[in-house]
Amino acid sequence: MRSSIQLATLNYALVVAEEGSFLRAARRAGIDHTALSRRIRDLEYAIGTRIFHRHARGVGPTPAGERFLDRLRSVLLELDNTLILARTGIKDEQQRLSICSNGMVLAGRVLDAIIDFGKCHPNVTVSLIEGSQPEARVALGSTEVDVTVTSSSRSNGGAFELKLWKDALAIVVASSHSLACRPVIEWSELGQETLLVRRGEAVLLADAVENGVQLPAIVEHHVSAGILLRLVGNGLGVALIHDRDANSVPEGAVCRKLRIGGKPIQICNFARWRQDNANPALPIFIAFLRDRYSF
Numbered sequence: 001m002r003s004s005i006q007l008a009t010l011n012y013a014l015v016v017a018e019e020g021s022f023l024r025a026a027r028r029a030g031i032d033h034t035a036l037s038r039r040i041r042d043l044e045y046a047i048g049t050r051i052f053h054r055h056a057r058g059v060g061p062t063p064a065g066e067r068f069l070d071r072l073r074s075v076l077l078e079l080d081n082t083l084i085l086a087r088t089g090i091k092d093e094q095q096r097l098s099i100c101s102n103g104m105v106l107a108g109r110v111l112d113a114i115i116d117f118g119k120c121h122p123n124v125t126v127s128l129i130e131g132s133q134p135e136a137r138v139a140l141g142s143t144e145v146d147v148t149v150t151s152s153s154r155s156n157g158g159a160f161e162l163k164l165w166k167d168a169l170a171i172v173v174a175s176s177h178s179l180a181c182r183p184v185i186e187w188s189e190l191g192q193e194t195l196l197v198r199r200g201e202a203v204l205l206a207d208a209v210e211n212g213v214q215l216p217a218i219v220e221h222h223v224s225a226g227i228l229l230r231l232v233g234n235g236l237g238v239a240l241i242h243d244r245d246a247n248s249v250p251e252g253a254v255c256r257k258l259r260i261g262g263k264p265i266q267i268c269n270f271a272r273w274r275q276d277n278a279n280p281a282l283p284i285f286i287a288f289l290r291d292r293y294s295f
Helices: 007-019 022-029 033-047 063-088 109-120 133-140 201-208 225-233 243-248 281-292
Strands: 052-055 058-061 095-101 124-130 147-150 159-174 184-186 194-198 217-221 238-242 253-260 266-274
Touching: 007 022, 007 033, 007 058, 007 063, 022 033, 022 058, 058 063, 095 281, 109 124, 109 159, 109 281, 124 281, 147 281, 159 225, 159 243, 159 281, 194 225, 217 225, 225 238, 225 253, 238 243, 243 253, 266 281
Parallel strands: 095 124, 095 147, 184 253, 194 217, 194 238
Antiparallel strands: 052 058, 147 266, 159 238, 159 253, 159 266
């Protein structure tokens, strides 16, 4: 019997049940009305029971048909799950995935995405590696990193790429700074400031601002984001963070919106990975990002 019933016919039966009409179901499925009706009759003949009552207002499942359709939904859902597992290569055993990102990006939405991924896929253990943009490019070429998430548009040769969300940048200044009383600060007002960045973030900044925009004096520090913002709070410079992280600045500093010509400064994030990476957890993570975080 199994070889005489096509999978498409089983799906059509569910569409008919949902629409309550052969005509509406045929339109939805993109099949001729007569052909659909004939397929359902052949299905009923094959299983030896009537699935639908036909009446003037349309169709409805018989008691036996209702039981059959309920079971069919479960079977097809299980089949879909089986095909997904086969396609991604995932097994019941624990999988591992290593993600490299620079500090500015990792402190933003990417961390939320990784947390969400962990909740949806508890059988995948994620290892985070924090590094600068140059380090991320080198790491992607090694066997230690499966995917990098970065705000730089400068791709690594041979890497696959997925464009993700955009983040607006904000400026952090000391609470005693003359600009601290302003809710919005223009980029041109930072000309005399010292911009503190972490290793590799100067490249990201150059990508974010428009061509021809003058950059302030930049001092690079090989420290954590927390230490960098403490330096700002003590009046040693200003720093950039994601606008969405405005509430995370330490005591002694404030976060203000940053604009160029009245417009927000936005940076686009990218996920990059190597085509020859055979880690079965990698396509699962990329599919997750594409479904929920790609724009």
